[in-house]
Amino acid sequence: MHDLMAIITICTFFLTIGFMFWKPNVNEAIPASIGACIVLLTGTVTFADLGSITETISGAAITIIATIVMAIVLESFGFFQWAAELLVRKARGSGIRLFWLTNLFCFLMTLFVNNDGSILITTPILMMLLKSMRLKNHQQIPYLLSGALIATASSAPIGVSNIVNLIALKIVHMDLYMHTAMMFVPASLGLVLLSVLLFFLFYRTLPKRLPPVPSWGLTPGGHPLKGETTAVRSNKFMRNVLIFVFCVRVSLFLASYIHFPVSLMAVIGSACLLAWRWIYLKIPPLDMIKKTPWYILIFAFGMYVIIYGLRNLGLTEWLIHFLQPLVAGSLLHASVLMGLLLSVLSNLFNNHPALMVGTLTLTNMGLDPITLKISYLASVIGSDMGSLLLPIGTLATIMWMHILRKGGVKISWGQYLKVTIIVIPITVIVTLIILSYWVSWLF
Numbered sequence: 164m165h166d167l168m169a170i171i172t173i174c175t176f177f178l179t180i181g182f183m184f185w186k187p188n189v190n191e192a193i194p195a196s197i198g199a200c201i202v203l204l205t206g207t208v209t210f211a212d213l214g215s216i217t218e219t220i221s222g223a224a225i226t227i228i229a230t231i232v233m234a235i236v237l238e239s240f241g242f243f244q245w246a247a248e249l250l251v252r253k254a255r256g257s258g259i260r261l262f263w264l265t266n267l268f269c270f271l272m273t274l275f276v277n278n279d280g281s282i283l284i285t286t287p288i289l290m291m292l293l294k295s296m297r298l299k300n301h302q303q304i305p306y307l308l309s310g311a312l313i314a315t316a317s318s319a320p321i322g323v324s325n326i327v328n329l330i331a332l333k334i335v336h337m338d339l340y341m342h343t344a345m346m347f348v349p350a351s352l353g354l355v356l357l358s359v360l361l362f363f364l365f366y367r368t369l370p371k372r373l374p375p376v377p378s379w380g381l382t383p384g385g386h387p388l389k390g391e392t393t394a395v396r397s398n399k400f401m402r403n404v405l406i407f408v409f410c411v412r413v414s415l416f417l418a419s420y421i422h423f424p425v426s427l428m429a430v431i432g433s434a435c436l437l438a439w440r441w442i443y444l445k446i447p448p449l450d451m452i453k454k455t456p457w458y459i460l461i462f463a464f465g466m467y468v469i470i471y472g473l474r475n476l477g478l479t480e481w482l483i484h485f486l487q488p489l490v491a492g493s494l495l496h497a498s499v500l501m502g503l504l505l506s507v508l509s510n511l512f513n514n515h516p517a518l519m520v521g522t523l524t525l526t527n528m529g530l531d532p533i534t535l536k537i538s539y540l541a542s543v544i545g546s547d548m549g550s551l552l553l554p555i556g557t558l559a560t561i562m563w564m565h566i567l568r569k570g571g572v573k574i575s576w577g578q579y580l581k582v583t584i585i586v587i588p589i590t591v592i593v594t595l596i597i598l599s600y601w602v603s604w605l606f
């Protein structure tokens with residue numbers, strides 16, 4: 164009977180992941196919650212385990228939800244149209260300059276929002292911008308693909324930009340500020356390398372001169388802007404909004420440092436921004452109930468229940484037996500091997516379950532504190548950067564492919580792989596090596 168329950172749990176995991184790959188336009192919370200219910204019915208995860216699971220994911224999910232609320236408020240202020248028109252002005256008709264500005268824009272959006280939110284915001288903006296320039300399909304791909312890769316990989320430098328990173332932080336009992344101190348420099352250098360590699364790869368395709376862009380506006384959903392709530396504000400107002408959002412982001416790291424709940428600080432920041440919007444635009448906060456993607460909570464909880472079931476079946480013990488002799492050798496070994504392993508697992512099973520499995524395994528390996536930290540950080544690089552080798556490696560890239568298809572931009576797996584097979588392995592290996600030397604220097 165136990166063997167049958169184990170088989171059902173394992174099959175449920177593969178079917179859940181497979182369904183998300185097969186139907187990326189279906190809300191990912193649906194297969195995750197169905198899978199979690201099946202695992203609970205098998206008894207692989209007990210109802211007593213649910214308390215531990217809730218404690219692990221609740222803070223991370225609340226932090227991400229609060230961040231997305233801030234993004235919705237920014238949309239109300241007309242921030243995204245303002246940012247897109249700023250891109251056009253700063254590019255000054257140069258396709259090369261627009262490439263670098265696009266990458267910077269996607270990097271900042273992930274830092275200020277999160278990786279999934281950044282994809283949902285930046286992709287429609289870039290599509291509208293590029294179509295208004297009447298660029299051909301092959302000329303649009305360098306901007307759209309590089310933007311998506313940078314937006315998704317940019318969740319590595321700071322843990323708060325990705326829900327699975329925040330959950331993993333909780334599992335390894337690592338503070339947010341410590342994650343950033345150890346990770347920001349190596350991951351940022353990796354992003355610079357990724358941008359440079361993409362630039363050289365796309366240089367011949369990039370239009371050197373851009374045609375003039377007519378006056379236009381759009382929301383993150385790609386719809387024309389209208390009404391007072393989305394009117395573009397002055398540069399001074401937008402600068403003040405950006406400063407406020409930046410201060411909220413900094414406050415999350417300060418909260419982590421003084422051991423104040425990061426999720427509570429994120430909620431306070433979102434509440435202040437909602438109050439500002441209420442005063443300035445006379446929009447009460449009630450619209451957040453409808454606009455906030457609550458399904459993220461359900462997805463994170465359901466996915467972790469399934470992973471917890473695999474852990475209870477002995478998956479982590481098997482991985483420990485395989486990994487411990489390899490990781491315990493040196494910091495360089497720990498960094499490179501864990502990063503490459505998580506890259507492979509993320510491309511096979513998606514980065515969310517891969518990082519959860521990897522982190523649960525690390526906590527039971529009896530590693531010394533520094534080796535544990537560097538192994539965890541290397542896992543994050545594998546799950547945030549290495550997962551980009553295939554378009555199914557992250558939910559963000561699955562959503563990105565869906566948005567492109569919906570918008571009439573054609574990009575095949577072959578076109579995607581032709582780029583990532585060159586830039587992703589180089590970026591991941593170099594970043595992992597830098598990480599090991601950076602952590603060695605810090606400690």
